[in-house]
Amino acid sequence: MDTNAVKKHCRAYPGAEESLHGAPSNILVYSVGGKFFAYFKTSEPERWRFSFKTSSDRFLELTGIPGVKTARFMGRYHWVTVVDVRSLPAEYLRELIDWSYRRALGNLSRKRQAEALADAGEAQRLRLAPIAPPKARPRLLAQRPPVHRVRGRS
Numbered sequence: 001m002d003t004n005a006v007k008k009h010c011r012a013y014p015g016a017e018e019s020l021h022g023a024p025s026n027i028l029v030y031s032v033g034g035k036f037f038a039y040f041k042t043s044e045p046e047r048w049r050f051s052f053k054t055s056s057d058r059f060l061e062l063t064g065i066p067g068v069k070t071a072r073f074m075g076r077y078h079w080v081t082v083v084d085v086r087s088l089p090a091e092y093l094r095e096l097i098d099w100s101y102r103r104a105l106g107n108l109s110r111k112r113q114a115e116a117l118a119d120a121g122e123a124q125r126l127r128l129a130p131i132a133p134p135k136a137r138p139r140l141l142a143q144r145p146p147v148h149r150v151r152g153r154s
Contacts, residue, residue: 001090003040003048009094010038013101014124015116033112037104038097041081051081052100062096098128106130 001009010030011018016037021027026043029036038052051071054062059078062068067087071079082088088096105113105128117125 001088001093002086003050005090006050006085006093006097007040009097013037014118014120014128015105016101032101032104032116033108035104035107037100048085049081049083050085051079052097053077053079053103054096055099058096058099099131102128102131103133106132 007018007028010016013030013032015032017031019029019031020042021029023043026041028040028042030038036053038050041047041049041051051074056078059080062080063070065088067083069081069083071081082093085093105116108116108130113130117128120128
């Protein structure tokens with residue numbers, strides 16, 4: 001799968017938008033409902049390096065592959081960069097991009113998800129079911145007052 005095939009694949013998702021961001025970022029972004037799911041770097045020396053979001057398990061797996069590295073400034077959010085998209089098998093790359101798209105879709109409200117998937121067929125809707133973000137850690141509703149122990153003689 002070459003760069004043009006990856007671009008075509010990213011544009012084919014329901015509700016996907018392609019936008020070019022100029023200097024200083026110089027990236028070609030693919031998003032759904034305003035949420036990024038993939039981007040290409042468009043300036044030298046990193047021209048046509050492809051980045052996308054992965055799960056934490058896949059992040060560890062992918063960063064161990066030669067030619068795949070942690071995405072600059074986005075690595076802590078589990079984004080990876082593929083130096084040359086031709087180095088990964090096409091089906092594997094499609095699967096990774098699908099996951100990233102589904103995760104971005106899962107970050108949208110149900111109404112915006114329905115709007116994005118409005119033009120999709122039933123089979124495509126089932127294949128691209130949104131992945132919900134992990135639940136936040138529950139907060140304590142009431143803070144307990146600190147316990148003060150008196151040191152005394154026994």
